[in-house]
Amino acid sequence: MVDSTFLLNDEQMRAFISNGFVKIETQLPKEFHQRIYEQTEEAFEKDGNPGNNILPRVPELGKVFSDPSVVGGLTSVLGPDYVMHVHRHPHVNRGPNEGGGWHKDSYWGFKKIRSHRTRWAMIFYYPQDTPLENGPTGVMPGTHCSESRCENEKDEQHLPITGEAGTCALVHFDLWHRAYPNTKDKMRYMMKFQFTRMSEPVAPAWNCSDHSWLGSTDQFLWARHWDWHIGGSSQTPRSNLSVDSLCADLDDEDDSIRLRAISGLGFSGESSVKTIGVLAESLSDTNELVRLNAAYVLGSMGSPAVSVLSDCLSDESEEVRLVAAHGLAQMGSAAVPVLLEGLKSADALRRAHCAFSLGDMGKLSGAGAGVALAKLIRDESELVRFTVAEALGFVPYESEQVVSALCSLLKDESGQVRYEAAYGLARIGSKAGSAVKALTEALYDEDNRYVSGHSATALQRIQSPEANESLINYLSSSRWCSMTNKESTF
Numbered sequence: 187m188v189d190s191t192f193l194l195n196d197e198q199m200r201a202f203i204s205n206g207f208v209k210i211e212t213q214l215p216k217e218f219h220q221r222i223y224e225q226t227e228e229a230f231e232k233d234g235n236p237g238n239n240i241l242p243r244v245p246e247l248g249k250v251f252s253d254p255s256v257v258g259g260l261t262s263v264l265g266p267d268y269v270m271h272v273h274r275h276p277h278v279n280r281g282p283n284e285g286g287g288w289h290k291d292s293y294w295g296f297k298k299i300r301s302h303r304t305r306w307a308m309i310f311y312y313p314q315d316t317p318l319e320n321g322p323t324g325v326m327p328g329t330h331c332s333e334s335r336c337e338n339e340k341d342e343q344h345l346p347i348t349g350e351a352g353t354c355a356l357v358h359f360d361l362w363h364r365a366y367p368n369t370k371d372k373m374r375y376m377m378k379f380q381f382t383r384m385s386e387p388v389a390p391a392w393n394c395s396d397h398s399w400l401g402s403t404d405q406f407l408w409a410r411h412w413d414w415h416i417g418g419s420s421q422t423p424r425s426n427l428s429v430d431s432l433c434a435d436l437d438d439e440d441d442s443i444r445l446r447a448i449s450g451l452g453f454s455g456e457s458s459v460k461t462i463g464v465l466a467e468s469l470s471d472t473n474e475l476v477r478l479n480a481a482y483v484l485g486s487m488g489s490p491a492v493s494v495l496s497d498c499l500s501d502e503s504e505e506v507r508l509v510a511a512h513g514l515a516q517m518g519s520a521a522v523p524v525l526l527e528g529l530k531s532a533d534a535l536r537r538a539h540c541a542f543s544l545g546d547m548g549k550l551s552g553a554g555a556g557v558a559l560a561k562l563i564r565d566e567s568e569l570v571r572f573t574v575a576e577a578l579g580f581v582p583y584e585s586e587q588v589v590s591a592l593c594s595l596l597k598d599e600s601g602q603v604r605y606e607a608a609y610g611l612a613r614i615g616s617k618a619g620s621a622v623k624a625l626t627e628a629l630y631d632e633d634n635r636y637v638s639g640h641s642a643t644a645l646q647r648i649q650s651p652e653a654n655e656s657l658i659n660y661l662s663s664s665r666w667c668s669m670t671n672k673e674s675t676f
């Protein structure tokens with residue numbers, strides 16, 4: 187049971203949505219973090235980097251993720267039924283060095299379409315004091331929806347996450363980040379753990395006192411993400427500028443002026459033919475955030491903008507097709523007919539984008555989406571099959587055909603598809619009881635460790651006697667002994 191005292195408040199939640207991270211201070215004593223640091227050093231000395239095995243190698247580390255502040259933060263952004271992902275990694279920054287390169291984390295080798303909605307998050311935990319000179323993790327605030335870095339890197343904001351031992355950062359999975367230079371001889375450790383949402387939001391999961399978006403109006407998409415988190419529509423601020431003035435600003439050479447104009451059009455609530463026309467032109471803007479926010483604004487308009495976004499799914503530019511997919515996902519039910527039709531396209535990328543949009547809109551895809559997606563489980567495109575597997579875990583469960591389709595995908599030749607199929611079954615949870623046999627076989631996947639890990643998560647969430655028995659048998663045969671190392675094998 188989460189202690190509501192430690193849930194995020196409105197201000198913190200708005201900061202997370204717009205910046206992509208928020209700092210959290212654990213309630214654990216300094217002596218605890220010192221023990222974690224010492225045990226981590228010992229593990230590295232005896233066995234090297236334990237990688238995914240860091241938790242059984244340093245079992246006491248688990249207390250960090252049951253800390254009420256950490257639980258409260260994760261619950262606030264991922265909902266009450268989030269799960270710890272099977273991938274985790276202790277990052278070491280040995281000084282002196284120049285730090286690492288800016289990057290987004292990958293999904294273990296596969297170039298998936300990234301959802302902007304908070305279905306994945308990370309905790310960065312520091313077991314030691316981490317001042318700037320000790321090489322903390324740096325982040326680029328507000329970049330979690332950006333596929334690329336700024337064309338002019340001088341415009342980027344770089345922020346080091348510093349703090350005392352026990353400091354945690356709750357981070358959107360897609361936020362750009364890096365290791366800062368470590369100018370000291372002392373080792374800097376950062377434990378990166380991943381967590382995922384298992385159900386779509388129906389109400390605020392944080393201490394919400396005001397459903398209105400009162401954060402920055404620089405980007406319309408942030409207000410839309412707030413709406414998604416509260417499980418409905420909020421009272422958004424209205425632009426004070428005229429629509430004609432905003433449309434005129436879209437011709438400005440300054441990226442920031444065009445971005446504010448796009449967002450202003452979104453907050454205006456205007457959906458005239460003229461507005462749709464200028465927004466359609468902005469979908470091919472040279473600036474990614476302008477393109478993306480234009481798609482979000484069009485998505486908020488509903489039916490009048492369906493054809494514009496649908497046509498852009500066939501655009502020669504991959505960038506335009508991608509933002510159109512995000513816009514259609516934001517549109518919800520009004521976009522469903524064209525997306526279902528798009529699943530039949532001869533163009534593999536269009537099929538993949540349509541599958542993504544249906545999955546990303548979640549419950550709004552409605553009855554019939556799962557059955558339509560299930561027809562693509564033998565698609566020639568690995569990207570399509572992967573995206574379908576992911577989408578099937580998000581759309582409303584209406585038919586046993588969905589579970590059957592995911593069970594088939596558990597046997598796909600692609601390990602990437604198999605692990606997403608297992609995770610789709612995990613999201614379905616107790617309704618996926620018929621998948622126990624397939625998941626039990628997948629536990630012993632020899633080619634992809636995450637197929638096994640996701641299958642274990644699925645069985646845990648199914649919770650039937652058969653699922654529990656399979657899981658216990660598997661865990662018994664794969665028991666990890668944290669005391670075993672190259673110096674002591676008995």
